Amino acid sequence: MSNSSSPSESAAGAELDGSASDRQRERETLDSCEEARTRYTDRLSGIDSELEQFSATDSKLGTLRVGLFFVLVVGIGFSTTTGHPFWIAIAIGALLAFLVTVVRNEAVRTEIEIRQNESRTLRRLSRRLDRDWTSLASDSIGQTSDAIRLDDRQRYLADDLDLIGDASLFQLVSMAATTPGQRTLANWLTSPVDPDIARDRHHAVRSLAAEREPRLRFYTLAREVGTSTGDPESFVQWANSPLWLPSRRWLVPWANLTAIVSVLCIAALVLATLTENRDLTRLSFFALIAIAVVNLSIASLMLGPVAQIFSIAIQSRRSVDDYAELFQSAELLPEDAPEHHATNRLADRIRRTLLDVGDSGDDGGSAGLAMGQLASVAKAGSLKHSAATFLIYLPLQAFGLWDVRVLRRLEAWQQRYATRVDEWFLALGELESLLSVAALADEYPHWASPEWIDDRSGGADAGKEAILNCQRLGHPLLRDEIRVRNDVSIGPAGTLLLVTGSNMSGKSTMLRSVGLNVSLAMAGAPVCCSRMRLPPIEMATSIRVSDDLSQGVSFYMAELNRLAAVVEHARELHASANQEPAHTPSASGATSRRRLLFLLDEILQGTNSRERQIAVTRVLGMLVESGAIGAITTHDLELADEPELLRIAHTVHFRETITPDADGDERMTFDYRMRDGVSPTTNALRLLEMVGLGEK
Template sequence: MNASNATPKTDVGDASEALHRYRQDLHRLESERAQLKSRDRQFGSARVVLFLLAIVFLVLGTDIGGMPPVWPIGWLMVIGFLIAVVLNEPVRERIESLRNERSVLRRLIARIERDWDRLSTDKMERKLAELDLSADQRDVASDLDLLGRASLFHLLSMTATTPGIRTLASWLTQPAIAEQAIRRREAIEALAPLRDERLRFYKLSRKVAESSGSPDRFTEWAIGEAWLEKRNWLSIWANLSVVLAVLFVLAIMGGALQLLSVDFVKIGLFGIVGLGVVNVLLTAVVLGPAHAIFSVAMSSRGAVAEYVELFHSAAWLPEEKPLEKDTVQPHKEGLATDIPRADSRLSQLRETLLTNDRAAVKGMQSLQKVASAGALRQSAATFLLYLPLQAFALWDVRVLRKLESWQAQYRDVVHDWFEALGEFESLMSIAALRDEYPNWAVPSWKANPKQNLPSGSVLEASALGHPLLGDSNRVTNDVSVGPSGTLLLVTGSNMSGKSTMLRSIGLNVALAGTGAPVCASAFALPSMELATSIRVSDNLSQGVSFYMAELHRLKQVVEHARRLSEKQDRVLLFLLDEILQGTNSRERQIAVVQVLRHLINLKAIGAISTHDLELADEPELNSIAHTVHFRETILKDKEGNDTMTFDYRMQQGVSPTTNALRLLEMVGL
């Protein structure tokens, strides 16, 4: 017997146009990069030849070489070498820029192709693992593939900086609330058409993430205490050092010019050397923490400049216009058409990053000036200038004093800068999905779900698909979950698509909560929180059996529903897959009904899947359940063997078939 899948069908469109566009851009980029690399090799060869010829002619032009007339040719070769270096630099910078752009385009393509191996990196997984999530959030994220490899995060994310990654991940794991989602959606709709600007932003954010310091450490320093304030004697000594250095130099000059006694020369020399020794010792012993602050606050002048450029990209933000009311279907009763509008989110981001008196751009430009002074010690070209300034004027103390003056001016707004950057980067990521999938639905939100019963607490979707499946593999179904007091019971044989249906519902709710379009032709829902029991495992190290682990997870779901039962602005959506498999059939049926009774009494809505057909016949469950099923079809192939196919189409009623024994036969048992 063979098992195969029927030809998939999707009703929500695909991203073929965007994929074609990205591939064309990548091809153009690769062609330009190949030409530039060829030119770079030519410059490289010219530099080597000019350098060698310069050495040869300069040596021949010496007395040793015995050919004095040729040395001008050597210097001409030196000049030619320097010109080649100068001309080669823009070529190499452009090659590096194209490398960055190529990386961005490859990620955009990998998202559409669902190439999870390319999308998921160890660095990204570490950042996602460090997120501060509750136990409920981590369970839902694991059950629905919200984070981690082959996840909704990687489908959405073009984020590169830590604030962007953290913000997008938190949106995916937070409740789906109408007001927040609509405000985000309005921003996304405004950003979606800005294809060139988005590509530039993605390139810039990746460059900043690869080369700049940690935003978290920078924020921690900015809001923390000033180190120099408690060591005011260092500032006093830095000023005194300048006075002493000037006096010692005047003494030396006065003695040398015989304006003063010769003894003043000795005094000046001993004084200047002693001052230098004292300040070098202070630098080594006392100023270590100051240098650590430099590495956090201005890891390099270039790093600060990159943040200035990234924050300045807020200038690309359009003045967003409120969405037309018909995008939330005001003609349907109970939809969220009267949600209070706050100021334009993009306008708020623009103000925080760009236009107000203490905007991120202005603050970073001010810091850039301090970083220029601090960069003297970091550059080989300026280190010789830094040494006397530090030895005789404690330059580092002066830079730190300016740095802490900046800190005092901006400490209470720095956190807001990076929060705004994280939100901006997340919106830019989701805008790509909106542009790539124009046929995916804009969600409609139902207001006050528990005050508009029964229709207010119903999730309704037409042509709902699993967003993580490739466009050519996706099958869609019409789904309705709710109202309160009812549940969706999904039955069917193994491998028929029950778990995929539950995840499709949950993933699209998470998408809707971020303000993103959803993988459906229509999607209406109330504000809701998710609770799931899909992937449960035992824990032998803690003595927890599989059945006990299932009970703990179900208790979390029920407790979650209890916390929400008194809230009128949202409902709990539970998704339970083949629960309580760790006990016998009869007790399982009783236990499942008991758990569902708790959830129904707490006004939660949800879906539960099972291949236990006896459970579907349980009278109490049957009275509250809307039952649907998925099934397989057995056909004969050309050789006369049974072939099992799945169409993944949801049908009404209890599944009329099972396939466990046929699958047993298929694997030869």
């Protein structure tokens, strides 16, 4: 008896094996997400317990502060009226105990703030796994509209594919709390990239995924500085702004003069007390009062802008220390390079910017060391913000204009480092973006690493490798337990994917699944596929188009304008690819030829059926002639029969299943599985009936 099997039996066996393998991958993905969720929940429980303990301690210390202050007031009152040494000792002891309690209480409150920020960070991580979009949008670092700057192409792409905004890919990926981090990540998700850069990003992301504790520490510190008045964007603006003191030069010598005179007056006051010289006592006392009144008036009337500068540049010593630690986190970046690369240029550049010393070998080149120097200025500038040190700050300000002295040191730092601050924070934004994407790589270890095809062929072979192939493609914004996966292949050049199917069957979701995963690949992230191979591409879409009554633009004209922009984009890339050199050479010396990936959903619905078929065919012909690859969806089955489309299109479809329920009424279900061929069904009239608008 022969052991051979028929082709159909082999195919069936392969399909069963594939289904079992698919189910295994789904279980592994769900298990890894559940493991991450459990890890976050356990850590949150520990933090909540610590917060309860710190809150109880804070309450006790607050009560103790009130009690000690009352004793201090009573001691001062009795010591003044009686002059008895006992009450003097009570007043001094209460003052010392009060100051110690204040210092301890502030330390406890600092710990509470740190734990609260860590708790918010962990909750955001957990809510991403749950796809809890409402909570993510309400988070302070989830409100990003003011921070992100996109051009028109990026904006159209972001709107069509849900890349930015509520319930978007950005909300899923982003743990960025600073403006540079949010802006960089948004640009990575919406901008094309050469394969070598994408590989560099991905290699760094995979390495950072294992650094769980340092990443959590980074997210927490970034949240702290990103939500403060001294956020990076404000800090950069201050560093590049004109100096405040040079136009008020007299303040520095005046501060020095009043400090010297005050010291002399205090010495004279002590001498007068010892010699019982009342005239000298009165003179010294009134001189000190005069100096204090003048200096405090100057501080009140002239130094308002200085307080604003301090709130941005040195809001607190802790925030400056946070910057120094964030910069130092560049040490987490890998020192090795992706396979077949001589170096990881992105990681090396970030490390060099944030960690290395200058060419001359001095400490001025290191961002971390520069922030360490700024921390000493912040320590002096933060005296007035602490109840424990305010009693020290007040006489320093009254008799020596302390704020002017601090500002002088601050502006000396500004002069030295202003030209480097922009570069530091751009590098910090890239580091924060990599660490954000790394969280996704850690939580979804079974998502695939994208494989980039270097499409550098020319002549007759150009475009043969331009195939976007996704095995078990899933929509990353859907919850893991409801996600349906499909194998999708788009290309090579000269062809397109025509997706047919009835309403609600999954056509638009498939388009967005492609676009979202390409965006992930460009950002260096893992992709929601079991395998993904893609050439160097740029994306253009027409999915969500709206009219603009303020400009007199109808829906149909808005669609035409969008399609014209897509065709123009394809032609630009085609013309660029035919130039020598086509693009910037890669590390290997060859050039990558980008082509357009277009994703079009039910286009040109604003005209009659026959004209629509002609117009759609013409637009698609222009795109294919320009070397673009892409996919278009339609529920117009006559469009799929167009001879020109039959020549270049690979047609697939989604379908619905209609079954009667227990009452005999029709029930429509969708499996969201993509199949070859034209859709055999339509459902518009059935849907009409199901909502009560059918014929009686």
